[in-house]
Amino acid sequence: MTRLLEIEDLRVQFFTSEGIVRAVDGITYHVDAGETVAIVGESGSGKSVSALSILRLVPDPPGKIMGGKVKFNGEDLLQIDDIAIRRVRGRDIGMVFQEPMTSLNPVLSIGRQLTETLEQHLSSNKVEAHARAIELLGLVGISEPERRLKQYPHHLSGGMRQRVMIAMSLACNPKLIIADEPTTALDVTIQAQILELMKDLTRHMGVALIIITHNLGVVARYADRVNVMYAGRIVESGVAEDIYHRPRHPYTRGLLRSVPRLDQPRGERLEPIFGQPPDMTQLDDGCAFRPRCPFAVGRCEHERPDLEAVGPGHESACWQRDELDKGVAA
Amino acid sequence: MTMPETQTEMAEPLIQVRDLKMHFPVTDGILVQRTVAHVKAVDGISFDIMPGETLGLVGESGCGKSTTGRCILQLEKPTDGQILFHGDDLGSMGRADLVAMRRKIQVIFQDPFSSLNPRMKIGDIIGEPLAVHGIESNSADRNKRVAELLTVCGLSPKMADRYPHEMSGGQRQRVGIARALSMKPEFIICDEAVSALDVSIQAQVINLLEDLREEFDLTYLFIAHDLSVVRHLCHRVAVMYLGKIVELAPCDELFDNPTHPYTRALLDAVPVPDPTIEAGREHRLVKGEIPSPINPPSGCVFHPRCPIALDKCAGPVPELRELRPGHFVACPEVS
């Protein structure tokens, strides 16, 4: 497999009145061509910021990319000039956000938004762009595409808007789509339609997908590999089977035991993770999960564990990673 | 209707909802408003809730769950139908009786922040209803009661001096629960009460709600769109679609033997957190989107999206029928 995206030691901070937020605190991961990688974690753990920094979309100020590399096809996107990064956005890398209403232009028709992208990135002429726009709407399952092209975003339901967003992200034949909570605002039957659509299209067209979500079910259904984030860091990384059946980080394990399951009879007691996520302005040198961790030992207080291999393609950032191997399948 | 699984020698239901309808007028015109149509938010639903029971009310957004809750809370005046509490019709009660009854019925909403006054300290937020209703008029007693309620909800009594913005989402939801409990209610409507919380915090609040129900003999109407949470918490579950109940059954029965085509589609759409199980699951997607409740489809409201619909499904409206003991379904084509 070819490495499509390689993120190395990416660090992003926000300079706020409450102090410095280490929103992304040294993350390293990769995405191979055509695969689906999930980033999962609770709100505030740095999922969105880590994704936005790939395309240098973090608002600056207050945010600042402090260091690291984002290599896309070998080229570091953090080093190229502004014109080049604009070409990458929307052409090589598509994005789909949680609330399509904020990323679609409310005063432009659906058709104009699609053809504009095509004319800008692929230098299509008007006739080609129109034909391609119709093809794209058909591809994402929108009936009567001719009529829809004339409509405006507010005419469409949430699910339809998300289909349009997907059409736009696919317009220029990208290699990678970053989808940030693409279905969180949608009802479950529409969520299933949209996720199946994204899966089918990305598989079909060989597009890689980074899917950001807090929904462990969505990850289990769609992801090849999973990165679990906590307090700005990736704490565990591996193929979905390892993450779910052989978790080697106390946070991953805690998440899996906290989540109610559709396939479990009523009344089974959940085992929550106690306490709350840390204040991101107050992180110290120890493991950020320590105050909530049932496995913590003295070392966890002043030394921060890095990701280390616990098996083939499986990494955990925990001093107790070997203890967790001893018969604690979730 | 029949008994829930956990109650055997039950007397009377705590709550009875009878043929409840809530149709909101849709108006048109700038100077003279005239009603041009109605949103049939709730369109003839009936259910009972037994003391100590948690009844789940599920369905996708706009199907009428919150409106049902608001009607029970007497925040809406139903177009038709009755709501009985301890056998008494809330709709025909005098004001004084209603105020007394309403204290016994409390609500916990999804977003605790929007339902908490940002300028009030937590202690006052919880203590206010105690003062207003003259339950604890002495401020020392009131503070003691507030401290108790905070402790019961897993918060430190010191939190009484904080403001809502100084708390996390999970802590604010605990404050919302403490405030609801201050009235010593018998019945609590939880409207998406854990929906906005992250998984690890959600589990804490779910366990808290379970503990409180047992400790204080509470009865819940648990409104939620997250079916996994509902399976975990509820004794019986009613599934709504476009203002109607399409299926109602004991919890495990509903999830193990979903019968209405809409329930089946809904359960199919929910992914479970296990990649091995997911790889082996067949996903039958329901087509299309939910129609407008202004002009709902004739006959069975689900028929335009239903995979097994026949011509006659657009005809008479199917009634709920008892398929197995306690398992009701509003579709004549399934068994």
Ligand SMILES: Nc1ncnc2c1ncn2[C@@H]1O[C@H](COP(=O)(O)OP(=O)(O)O)[C@@H](O)[C@H]1O
């Ligand atoms: N514009 C901003 N200004 C200040 N802090 C921010 C901003 N955007 C994000 N953050 C902070 O960065 C951290 C990570 O945020 P985010 O990546 O959005 O989390 P997630 O997507 O995992 O919920 C959070 O602590 C958040 O408060």
Ligand SMILES: Nc1ncnc2c1ncn2[C@@H]1O[C@H](COP(=O)(O)OP(=O)(O)O)[C@@H](O)[C@H]1O
């Ligand atoms: N006050 C109101 N006026 C007009 N329509 C309303 C009002 N309240 C709710 N509705 C409509 O009634 C339907 C049911 O809403 P609701 O009970 O909030 O659904 P749910 O809680 O299941 O998402 C929706 O179509 C909604 O837009």
Ligand code: SF4
């Ligand atoms: S390093 Fe220590 S505190 Fe952190 S997760 Fe592992 S055991 Fe827990």
Ligand SMILES: [Mg+2]
């Ligand atoms: Mg986010």
Ligand SMILES: [Mg+2]
């Ligand atoms: Mg609602």
